[in-house]
Amino acid sequence: MKTLILVSHPKVDESATQAFLKTSADSLDNVTWRVIDRLYAADRLDVIAEQTQLQNFDRIIFQFPMYWYSSPASLKRYMDDVFSRKFVIAKRGLKNKEFGLVITMGDKLVDFQAGGREKFTISELMKPFEAFANKAGMIYLAPLIIAQFGYWSVLEKQKKLVDYLQYLSAPMPLNLENREKWLLVRLKQLQVGKSAQQREMLDLIIDSIDSRQDQIDDLKMNIKMIRDQEE
Structure with a gap:
């Protein structure tokens, strides 16, 4: 699977959050990172x-800081220029592609909920993007939100790093089964070039995850049998 990240950020070179995400994305194969603002700046x-x-x-990812409950102007300009009706509707150029949003913001995520200070959820505010995905025949992914990155601990950043890498490259939907499959692939990749002791330790982790996958499969089978009997 190949993923394209289209970054819209007027000051991307000054953003610690974007630098963190760029470094993370660079660790993956088949992921391309492009900054829309640079395309326009260089004409x-x-x-x-x-x-x-x-x-x-x-998989196509729009990545941007939230500006007044939407994206920066460069992303809107890009969409207006590139996503013509001929390309999107007549030619169905984006049909069946996965479409996700990675949104960074300085506000607290808890403020964006019913009854919260902002009154609306992020999903509600991003409905225009979801509507676009629907019109284009794309598969819309739930947005990945990165709120108040500068206040995170090292552990929180490590956890979000995994979430981000999975959002870019793991099979969807991001349920437990697909997350574990993704993790197994990553662990096996990590074994390359490691010492015998390190490979042995990674093997133990892989075996543990494999065993848990088998247990999940058995549980699914038992649930199916129970449901079949009820019918």
């Missing part, structure tokens, strides 16, 4: 080339 946006490139990816 290098070729609409046909962009449309062609988009078709080469399976």
Whole structure:
């Protein structure tokens, strides 16, 4: 699977959050990182080339800081320029591709809920993107929110790193089974070049996860049998 990250950020080079995410994304194969603002700054946006490139990816991620409950202007400009009706509707150029949002913000996530200070959830505020995905025939993924990154502990950053990498490359939906499958692949990749002792330790972790997967499969089978009997 190939993933394209389209970053919209007017000051991306000054953003510690984006630097963290870029370093994280660079650890994955088949993930491409592009900054929309740089394309426009260099006057290098070729609409046909962009449309062609988009078709080469399976998962497309818009990544941006939330500006007044939406994205920065460069992303709107990109969508207006590249996502023509001919490309999106007539040619169905984005059909069946996965479409996700990685949203960074300085506000507390708890404020964005019914009864919270902001009154609306992030999902509600991002409905225009979901509507676009629906119109384009894309598979819309629940947004990944990164709130108040500067206040996080090292442990919190490590946890979000895993969440982010899975959002970019794991099979969807991000349920327990798919998360564990993704983790197994990553652990096996980590074994390359490690010492015998390190490989042995990783083998123990892999075996433990495999065993848990077998238990989950058995549980699913038992539940299915019970449901079949009830019918």
